[in-house]
């Protein structure tokens with residue numbers, strides 16, 4: 684018997700003899716290999732089918748997710764757009780405040796009032812028509828622009844705040860109220876001398892009132908003179924900054940000393956007739972860079 688043959692013996696139940704079938708060894712080996720291959724291929728198909736089913740479920744989930752995300756992107760884009768509108772309104776508001784405070788800078792002139800405010804509906808539709816990538820790029824740009832605008836606004840409001848603070852202090856340091864209530868008996872300018880010494884230049888305003896009446900600072904400032912003088916008698920001078928100063932002569936008494944800071948309305952002295960004077964009155968003077976000017980320019984028409 685050859686080594687290349689397998690012998691199969693079939694033994695039936697009845698005693699009819701044993702049958703022998705000889706099969707080549709190669710055939711058996713090939714059949715075995717084919718069987719193993721079939722098993723592997725079947726397993727692979729089963730596995731592949733399962734993963735396709737799994738992938739299909741995943742795909743459906745991803746599609747739903749993408750749809751939802753897409754909606755969220757659009758919502759976000761619309762919110763950014765709405766934010767840009769509010770930012771624009773804020774800019775207009777800033778502009779109005781600046782006009783009110785009469786502080787128009789060259790930067791603002793480049794941005795005329797009433798610009799922007801394009802058709803909202805059309806813009807929304809435009810937004811919805813864009814694909815996601817464009818939408819994201821647009822959103823990035825939008826956010827960067829908003830950030831820039833917010834910085835601009837912050838800077839502008841700080842400028843306004845400083846400007847208003849400055850205005851407030853300028854206003855407080857500008858003489859505007861009468862230092863004392865009374866009758867003006869002599870105006871600023873050329874006049875006959877009350878001492879009959881001819882014509883003279885009167886460098887202030889004479890306000891006549893009762894002896895001892897309170898004299899108040901017409902603005903915030905620093906007392907730079909508080910002394911007695913042959914001519915002016917008890918004399919006080921207040922420096923208000925920016926070249927402005929006020930003087931109060933012939934006081935009966937002085938209430939402040941040199942170097943003291945005073946606020947508008949603070950009592951600085953009392954009406955008198957010290958120095959070269961013809962009766963109880965206040966000689967009030969206003970100086971611009973040490974040159975006497977007409978105090979009327981710095982007085983409200985009514986007694987303040």
Ligand SMILES: [Zn+2]
Nearest residue numbers: 887888889966
């Ligand atoms: Zn006078």
